[in-house]
Amino acid sequence: xxxxxxxxxQSCSCEGFTRAEMLRRGAAQxxxxxxxxxxxxxIPAGTGLSRRGFLLASAGLALSVYGAGRLLDPAAFEEGIAxxxxxxxxxxxxxxxxxxxxxxxxxxxPAGDPLYTKYRPVLxxxxxxxxxxxxxxxLHWHPQAAPLAQLHEEGKMSVLxxxxxxxxxxxxxxxxxxxxxxxxxxxxxxxxxxxYLDLAGSPDNPLQGLCLDEALQPxxxxxxxxxxxxxxxxxxxxxxxxxxxxxQAIMYDYFDTLGRxxxxxxxxALEQSGKAALMxxxxxxxxxxxxxxxxxxxxxxxxYPSASDAFPTRMAGIAQLLGAxxxxxxxxxxxxxxxxxxxxxxxxxGTGLGEAAQTLYAFQRDLExxxxxxxxxxxxxxxxxxxxxxxxxxxxxxxxxxxxxxxGTRAAGRMIGEWPGLAxxxxxxxxxxxxxxxxxxxxxxxxxxxxxxxGPIVPGASGFARMQVVQ
Amino acid sequence: MARTRARGPARRRPSSYHGALPVxxxxxxxxxxxxxxxxxxxxxxxxxxxxxxxxxxxxxxRSLTRPASRALAGPPPRLQNGxxxxxxxxxxNDVLWWLDRxxxxxxxxIERMTxxxxxxxxxxxxxxxxxxLMIAQNxxxxxxxxxxxxxxxxxxxxxxxxxxxxxxAGSTKEAPNENYAREMQELFTxxxxxxxxxxxxxxxxxxxxxxxxxxxxxTGQVEDFHFDPVxxxxxxxxxxxxxGRFGWRDSLRLVLSNPDHPKHFVTKLWSYFSxxxxxxxxxxxxxxxxxxxxxxxxxxxxxxxMHPLVHAGPxxxxxxxxxxxxxxxxxxxxxxxxxxxxxxxxxxxTPFYPPNVGGWEAERWLNTGTWLARFNxxxxxxxxxxxxxxxxxxxxxxxxxxxxxxxxxKQAIAFWGGPTLSKASRGALASYAxxxxxxxxxxxxxxEQYPTLALNALRALVxxxxxxxxx
Numbered sequence: 030x031x032x033x034x035x036x037x038x039q040s041c042s043c044e045g046f047t048r049a050e051m052l053r054r055g056a057a058q059x060x061x062x063x064x065x066x067x068x069x070x071x072i073p074a075g076t077g078l079s080r081r082g083f084l085l086a087s088a089g090l091a092l093s094v095y096g097a098g099r100l101l102d103p104a105a106f107e108e109g110i111a112x113x114x115x116x117x118x119x120x121x122x123x124x125x126x127x128x129x130x131x132x133x134x135x136x137x138x139p140a141g142d143p144l145y146t147k148y149r150p151v152l153x154x155x156x157x158x159x160x161x162x163x164x165x166x167x168l169h170w171h172p173q174a175a176p177l178a179q180l181h182e183e184g185k186m187s188v189l190x191x192x193x194x195x196x197x198x199x200x201x202x203x204x205x206x207x208x209x210x211x212x213x214x215x216x217x218x219x220x221x222x223x224x225y226l227d228l229a230g231s232p233d234n235p236l237q238g239l240c241l242d243e244a245l246q247p248x249x250x251x252x253x254x255x256x257x258x259x260x261x262x263x264x265x266x267x268x269x270x271x272x273x274x275x276x277q278a279i280m281y282d283y284f285d286t287l288g289r290x291x292x293x294x295x296x297x298a299l300e301q302s303g304k305a306a307l308m309x310x311x312x313x314x315x316x317x318x319x320x321x322x323x324x325x326x327x328x329x330x331x332x333y334p335s336a337s338d339a340f341p342t343r344m345a346g347i348a349q350l351l352g353a354x355x356x357x358x359x360x361x362x363x364x365x366x367x368x369x370x371x372x373x374x375x376x377x378x379g380t381g382l383g384e385a386a387q388t389l390y391a392f393q394r395d396l397e398x399x400x401x402x403x404x405x406x407x408x409x410x411x412x413x414x415x416x417x418x419x420x421x422x423x424x425x426x427x428x429x430x431x432x433x434x435x436x437g438t439r440a441a442g443r444m445i446g447e448w449p450g451l452a453x454x455x456x457x458x459x460x461x462x463x464x465x466x467x468x469x470x471x472x473x474x475x476x477x478x479x480x481x482x483x484g485p486i487v488p489g490a491s492g493f494a495r496m497q498v499v500q
Numbered sequence: 501m502a503r504t505r506a507r508g509p510a511r512r513r514p515s516s517y518h519g520a521l522p523v524x525x526x527x528x529x530x531x532x533x534x535x536x537x538x539x540x541x542x543x544x545x546x547x548x549x550x551x552x553x554x555x556x557x558x559x560x561x562r563s564l565t566r567p568a569s570r571a572l573a574g575p576p577p578r579l580q581n582g583x584x585x586x587x588x589x590x591x592x593n594d595v596l597w598w599l600d601r602x603x604x605x606x607x608x609x610i611e612r613m614t615x616x617x618x619x620x621x622x623x624x625x626x627x628x629x630x631x632x633l634m635i636a637q638n639x640x641x642x643x644x645x646x647x648x649x650x651x652x653x654x655x656x657x658x659x660x661x662x663x664x665x666x667x668x669a670g671s672t673k674e675a676p677n678e679n680y681a682r683e684m685q686e687l688f689t690x691x692x693x694x695x696x697x698x699x700x701x702x703x704x705x706x707x708x709x710x711x712x713x714x715x716x717x718x719t720g721q722v723e724d725f726h727f728d729p730v731x732x733x734x735x736x737x738x739x740x741x742x743x744g745r746f747g748w749r750d751s752l753r754l755v756l757s758n759p760d761h762p763k764h765f766v767t768k769l770w771s772y773f774s775x776x777x778x779x780x781x782x783x784x785x786x787x788x789x790x791x792x793x794x795x796x797x798x799x800x801x802x803x804x805x806m807h808p809l810v811h812a813g814p815x816x817x818x819x820x821x822x823x824x825x826x827x828x829x830x831x832x833x834x835x836x837x838x839x840x841x842x843x844x845x846x847x848x849x850t851p852f853y854p855p856n857v858g859g860w861e862a863e864r865w866l867n868t869g870t871w872l873a874r875f876n877x878x879x880x881x882x883x884x885x886x887x888x889x890x891x892x893x894x895x896x897x898x899x900x901x902x903x904x905x906x907x908x909x910k911q912a913i914a915f916w917g918g919p920t921l922s923k924a925s926r927g928a929l930a931s932y933a934x935x936x937x938x939x940x941x942x943x944x945x946x947x948e949q950y951p952t953l954a955l956n957a958l959r960a961l962v963x964x965x966x967x968x969x970x971x
Contacts, residue, residue: 199701200682202858203692215692235868242869258867265872270879271887271956276936280957283932284964290924291966298775298815302966305866309875312868371667371679421675422667427682458698 120478123347123360123407124222124248127385129369130201132425133414133432133461135378136174137190137448141167144451148417152374152425164188164444173383176390177434184442185393186434187498191449192470193430193463197413197456201369201427205412209247211471212488220248221471222359223256224486225479230254230358235308237358239350241343246361255304257312265313284310332391334384338365341388348395351405368411372422393436402438406478406499409434410467417451418459429460433470435498439478445470445496469493521785521803524811528557531920532811538818538971539773540564540805541608543826546917561805565646565798567607574604577835585835587635592841594631598638598851599844600835602825613645613801614638615821616772618851619859621656621688623665625852630722633661634852646798649765649790650756653688657752658711660725666857669713669725671705673733681705683857685755691768695760696740703737707751756795762787769800771862774809775816782807815970817865820847823874823969827881830917839880846873866969878963886915888955903951905933912958916968925965929958 139145140156154171160178162168168190170178180186194213198204207213211221219227222238230237231254238249238256249256259265272280284306291303333341340362347360366381389409396402414431430449435441446465448454454462472483472490477499483490526532534549541564544552552560577585577600579593587597598611605611618641625634637659644652656662657680663669671677681704685696710732713725727748737746739754746754755761766786770778778786786800793799804810818826821844828834844850848870849860866874888899900911909929913921921929937954941947962968 198693199698200686200692201856202686258869265868267872268876268879269957269960270882270884271889272953272960274950274953275940276950276953276957279932279936279940280961283928283961286928286932287925287961287965290922290928294966296815296970298817298970299966301817301866302871302969305868305871306964306966309868309871371677372670420677421672422670422677426678 121405125409126363127411129367130413131368131411137168140169174386176386189433189445191430191464192433197429199427220250223251226254241362249361334387336384344392352399370424372424374424406437430463441497441500473498523806524808542602564609565802570607572604580837588632595841603828614642617641622854622859628661628664637661649795672731676705678705689755690760691764695758703739706733707746708748709733820849878960900955905930908933921967
């Protein structure tokens, strides 16, 4: 599908990152440029309170969380804390999607396979380019994946070198859909994590399934329980021109009034809009503590890479939300880098892989520093691997089995499945055959990590071999 | 915006096509005309729905499908500094160039169909990296938007932006790139898994080889897109059981004559006009219109727009860029800022930047992130010029002149050009007006000022109603 840079020495994703950053900067500047206080306003102009501060002060709710100027809605916050506190050991699953079908044969490249350079005359990496994968010395880590190798050495990273499913589909949409719904069924409308939340979640906590993105990711799609999407935790504020004081506070209450009108209308589109209003309203209250005072920028722990896209900031935001005790259970996030490397793979893969690996590493360290590491397991996946035979554009086309990872201090830390080898491990179309099934992985995560039987969540669960994912 | 993903039942070879689509015969008043203008355009200008209703339903549809004029009316677009747009050169000005057409056009269906084809053959400047090529593709789609679909497919297959985006340029007999061949079948003509298999993907890819281009190092531009017979695979291919030394035109001919194509075409096209799928019978009738017309788009669109489900069926969520253009039309504002570029991104739809080759996903238009963006859009639309201001010295206010809750709600609705809202929504707005402007005002300055604040909040709340976000 995607972006095929045909400009020499240029990766399309670089352009993308630049643009996305420009957009975010534009939004931030416009936000600052909007007036905080209307002329003629009698109180509390000139008192130095931020707009956000004024809003809450007007409702009698001025409380500081992180320092002066940051204010919260104690009712919503206390509720969230209380819910999490009821179950302090509640496990959290973070799903990280590497967009576009990452080339597993570059992430863990089979330098020790005699056929490697035959299939990859242009793309093959030298044997000594990256660290050896200690569980199978035929494989080496891509140099940009070194942070993952480090976590693996520490026993915090389970590697699936060839994960997939039988009868692989090479369409991005179809294969990604399968992974998201947890079955090779085209017609499933709920995500696999969404179905878990439908059975184990609560009806009044949209943060239990939180997607750090502009839109909800399908893996979290539920049938009954609320879930939420948010771009970044610090950006969720509503603004209306020329409104303040009680008329503003009451305006926020009417989000719920209008939302209920839509949600109860019986028309699917009105319901969709009404539910979005209700969830937005709930989320606004829950995230009030994270609104930076005007002019302030939330600090990013220094260990995260300073990338030009939102992925590191969003991952840091997850740790921040968890650190604040908010009741997150399943979290879904995608890289902004697209790994659909049909062309010019050397340039386009390295940057994105490096950023992803450094971010995952920083996230793990962040959780460890916050004392949360034993509660969080991170699943890393992509819709497929790429074809071993490189194409003539310096890239690779869609393949079958790809790589996956389970990261965390509680991860088993041992290889799941194996690298099948290029001599005998390819199917009739020349694609890598899976040595582990993602549905078995989901069943194992549900049973061993989330403590829920897989049967009602993963169709045909009893037919998939379980793997040890938690130590 | 919509994607057809259903796997069809058994292959079916229609022996003969017959029938016509049912025609809406209910009342056609301003309310129905307003909906038609949203579904087949970008909403009414003030008074336009009343005007259109006078033509009767079929007259109204024909005035859209066979516009008397395609002229742009109103002041030409400019940036906030007063400068004209530079659509080829300045970031975001391409988006504004098109948004301006959506706002000023006298032929809204032409622009709306152009948006449909942009979604259908979704190409992103993220991968193309040339606003010039993107705008050229857009002009092609506009000129063919109601013509023949085979012409459209032909033009898109060899369109330079598409050749870059889906790797058609540089796909050679030594290494055919499957990118375009796959998406052509999966997304453009047949639907995932309908009427083709993996071998057909590979064979189409071979037939489509030979397109190439040059990169001008001096200008940094890609140019000179052409077919080079030396790069073409002249060998025998087998596609859908047919054997031959197929070239790129044969590839298109074969996919267009695939028996699964008409159903995909009408199903996908219909999804842009209605949430509710066509019945089996109506799908067959629409296929009949399509096939018997020589695969022309106009007669199918015309018949679809007269279908009862368009006028009396369930509502649809307005696509974000449609809502933005419609808000501008409703308040009589023209392009005078580039704010709409990042606003559209926050709302989930930036023209020329679809998320991937599948286009935008309509089922994800509304979530907590995009709902926030739609709400904040109102503030940007109103701006400093249009906000109801408190009078200096706080004696009496210019606006509003009334404190009657119902009248305040009516004024706020009229601000947006008088969109039709349900009685329940109007009641909720009036109840807000009472709570904010009357009940919460006790001090005399509050009684003077709160009606103004409430009017401003009401304008934002109109945009937050489920009625306004749908059509």
